[in-house]
Amino acid sequence: MHSPDEIAIDLRDIWVKYASDRKRTGANLFGTSRSRQHAHQRGGPATTDLWALQGLSVSLRKGTATGLIGRNGAGKSTLLRVIAGILPPHRGSAHVTGRVTPLLALSGSLAEPLTGWENLRRMAILRQVPTRQREAVIQDAGRFSGLAERLEDPVRTFSSGMKLRLAFSLATTSEPEILLLDEIVGTGDKDFQARSSKRIRDLVSGSATVVVASHSLSFIEEMCPHVLWIEGGIPRMAGETPNVLSRYRESREQ
Amino acid sequence: MDGELNHTSSVFQSLKQWRTWIALAVFDLRAQYRRTSLGMYWIVVATLFFALVVGSLWTALFDRPAGEVIPWLSVGGATWWLILGVITGGATSLTSRSALIKTLDLPLPGYVIWLLARLLITFLIAIVTASTISWILIGQVPQTTVLVVPGMLLLSAILLFLAMLLSLIGARYRSLVEVLRVVTLPLFLLTPVIWQPSQLGASTRERLVELNPIGHWIALIRDPILGSAPAPETWVVAICSIALLALPSLAVLRHKRSEVVYWTM
Numbered sequence: 369m370h371s372p373d374e375i376a377i378d379l380r381d382i383w384v385k386y387a388s389d390r391k392r393t394g395a396n397l398f399g400t401s402r403s404r405q406h407a408h409q410r411g412g413p414a415t416t417d418l419w420a421l422q423g424l425s426v427s428l429r430k431g432t433a434t435g436l437i438g439r440n441g442a443g444k445s446t447l448l449r450v451i452a453g454i455l456p457p458h459r460g461s462a463h464v465t466g467r468v469t470p471l472l473a474l475s476g477s478l479a480e481p482l483t484g485w486e487n488l489r490r491m492a493i494l495r496q497v498p499t500r501q502r503e504a505v506i507q508d509a510g511r512f513s514g515l516a517e518r519l520e521d522p523v524r525t526f527s528s529g530m531k532l533r534l535a536f537s538l539a540t541t542s543e544p545e546i547l548l549l550d551e552i553v554g555t556g557d558k559d560f561q562a563r564s565s566k567r568i569r570d571l572v573s574g575s576a577t578v579v580v581a582s583h584s585l586s587f588i589e590e591m592c593p594h595v596l597w598i599e600g601g602i603p604r605m606a607g608e609t610p611n612v613l614s615r616y617r618e619s620r621e622q
Numbered sequence: 623m624d625g626e627l628n629h630t631s632s633v634f635q636s637l638k639q640w641r642t643w644i645a646l647a648v649f650d651l652r653a654q655y656r657r658t659s660l661g662m663y664w665i666v667v668a669t670l671f672f673a674l675v676v677g678s679l680w681t682a683l684f685d686r687p688a689g690e691v692i693p694w695l696s697v698g699g700a701t702w703w704l705i706l707g708v709i710t711g712g713a714t715s716l717t718s719r720s721a722l723i724k725t726l727d728l729p730l731p732g733y734v735i736w737l738l739a740r741l742l743i744t745f746l747i748a749i750v751t752a753s754t755i756s757w758i759l760i761g762q763v764p765q766t767t768v769l770v771v772p773g774m775l776l777l778s779a780i781l782l783f784l785a786m787l788l789s790l791i792g793a794r795y796r797s798l799v800e801v802l803r804v805v806t807l808p809l810f811l812l813t814p815v816i817w818q819p820s821q822l823g824a825s826t827r828e829r830l831v832e833l834n835p836i837g838h839w840i841a842l843i844r845d846p847i848l849g850s851a852p853a854p855e856t857w858v859v860a861i862c863s864i865a866l867l868a869l870p871s872l873a874v875l876r877h878k879r880s881e882v883v884y885w886t887m
């Protein structure tokens with residue numbers, strides 16, 4: 369058992385559902401989705417809604433890096449959104465201790481016609497970076513991104529890797545206590561991958577809690593000593609990375 | 623931003639962070655007008671074009687003095703475009719930002735205030751242009767102009783809760799956008815923007831003008847700029863409008879707070 373002081377993220381019996389379009393449009397009135405059957409079997413509510421998380425419980429200690437793996441639609445992004453406070457769970461309780469910085473997607477967070485510097489300023493406002501620290505954070509993020517010569521150019525001229533650098537730099541410069549990364553890490557050129565890995569390690573050694581959802585198992589292997597594998601919104605396995613990844617790889621080969 | 627907010631922060635907590643929404647609105651406008659030849663001066667051009675071209679046409683068609691028609695059209699038109707922006711933009715203010723809502727824990731009312739801030743900045747430029755044309759044609763700046771300040775405060779409150787209500791209904795029921803597309807043109811024609819109440823018969827005037835709240839909302843701005851204080855019933859309609867729009871929107875936000883974010887997806 370971890371002492372309560374050590375726990376950064378404590379989720380108990382979390383259920384999250386999305387309304388199905390079939391329900392909204394009234395089509396498929398007599399259909400029964402797999403998610404519905406599954407939820408019902410597990411004692412959950414039987415509806416035509418799509419249950420993305422079905423009674424998931426997990427506790428993560430402060431200052432740890434945890435990998436989140438699972439197939440597409442397993443519920444990884446939904447879980448990160450619950451931790452970030454973006455999605456209130458329909459059932460269960462979520463206790464998160466610390467300032468959360470989610471880096472979940474690039475779409476919507478960048479304004480393409482604006483320059484790199486303008487986007488850093490805009491993102492700092494969107495991410496609620498305190499006014500007193502804002503300018504220092506923006507300058508640090510600009511330096512870390514390694515895009516100095518391009519920051520005066522509009523972001524529409526940036527490659528997707530450059531956009532990732534910009535967003536990652538700002539999110540990780542604002543000293544997050546809990547950093548949530550979804551899929552978008554582990555990409556980009558080798559140099560930035562190495563620098564972003566080092567930054568994540570520095571954050572973890574500085575007692576930040578990091579949760580990384582990724583299909584890049586090598587990235588997870590490198591960054592995270594612990595892994596949570598979820599399928600169909602239910603934890604399939606949790607534990608030390610080599611053990612979980614070996615079972616996960618076996619399941620994919622079957 | 624000092625003092626963190628999250629999705630469930632209230633309208634009033636979000637309003638306290640007004641600097642944030644204005645800063646984001648300025649970024650929106652910079653992005654919108656970047657690479658255009660005149661930038662935000664396009665707002666001035668659009669206001670001048672509407673006032674002078676449509677004003678000249680109306681002057682000729684209805685045989686009325688330009689000094690009466692053009693000020694009425696330009697100030698009323700600028701205020702109507704603000705209200706129209708709130709009606710059409712309000713209905714999509716949450717759904718159009720769903721990518722951001724899914725990735726950041728910003729307060730949901732903030733997205734509506736952000737939209738309103740952008741529309742109010744545009745309106746400010748348009749109304750200064752329209753007022754300048756009007757005062758040149760009238761030959762003076764009327765003393766009643768000072769009443770624009772309380773008028774603007776009331777109109778901003780009306781539009782905040784109108785946008786809030788439409789954003790919630792628009793997120794829950796996607797047909798709202800189509801409904802609004804159908805009703806906005808008739809609404810425009812029924813509102814005294816391109817016609818004046820004095821052009822109608824007494825009974826029609828009573829029904830169309832006095833029962834149409836949008837006519838009163840426009841009068842809050844147009845009347846003082848053109849030299850008359852808004853009628854007592856205009857102030858009453860404005861205050862009642864705030865109450866009637868605020869009650870349902872605050873009630874939905876309070877009781878359906880945890881569901882609203884799912885509606886936007």
